[in-house]
Amino acid sequence: MKKYIAIGVVVIVSLFAFQSCRQGPPIRMAERVNLDLFMGDWYVIANIPTFIEKGAHNAIESYSRKSEYVIDTRFTFNKDSFTGPKKEYNPTGFVVQEDPSNAEWKMQFLWPFKSEFIIVHVDPAYEYTIIGRTKRDYLWIMARKPQIDQRELENLIKIAVDEGYDRQQIQLVPQQLKDQP
Template identity: 50%
Template sequence: MPTQSKHWPAVLVALCAACLLAACSSEERPMKTVDYVDLERFMGDWYVIANIPTFVERGAHNAVESYALTPEGTIATTFTFRAGSFDGPLKTYHPTGFVVDRTSNALWGMQFIWPIKADFRIIYLTPDYQVTAIGRAKRDYVWVMARESAIPDEHYQTILSFLDEIGYDTSRIERVPQRW
């Protein structure tokens, strides 16, 4: 029968430390938000121009996200779209936004199911509050939105270049069909 080594606990600790260090080194680089968001100006309807869709949004048409400040300081959100086609069934979701960083108002938690708050970062916003991009630190999802149902292609390409520069795989970004 083999004898147990006295060094086994030290080997186990070293192995655990190596795993932790590997996990830290593979962490995504930080994602900067815009410097400041005037929440009252940001409220209202935003057409989803393009995104890396979540499973819920796959095939969405005429997608619109609407924000409204509540008296409690949260953000009542209504997300609507037609599933699969312009004539598809209307889908509506009501997540709640929570401003996490009150200095910039650009970092939110978005809660679809209690108690989980998803990372929601306003990473691009034109000075006139007409076009925005919402990202996540993991760079797994992104939403390009505008106050109108379309934006000029040059502006769209500028946003794609920006998203590429900050680490998004822009080949995963899909245009959302809009017809109003």
């Protein structure tokens, strides 16, 4: 029995380790990310979702500095509808110190495993951002407000597609305006 448990642990560890490895051509990184300006709430406007966020509504990613290169993250959403159960995840982001742009992070949901997290784009006003991965398997297009102009959204999607993402996989994330009836 112990042998099977040990094999199971090795398989799970291997899956996580290989999942976080870079595969594919390099992805563009934002030239320079001011971490203080990047902190705060970001509404997920569109994405290529991970398995935990499929069906997400009102998805919000919130960042706050824990220390110079460690970021506390809170990811919340309603599952499958605006009134669905509230889900919350709290991974920790680690800014790769060898990267002077501050655009490369490692995101840790489960110790000791860390996944690639690349800030592909952030506009000069820190109103819009695109987060991606070299594997082009997941993508997050986010904004400081729950709704954005359609032209701006198309521009952000174009940036993602130009970086090798499949346009057909990008989905809109429903966001409900809280101040409206």
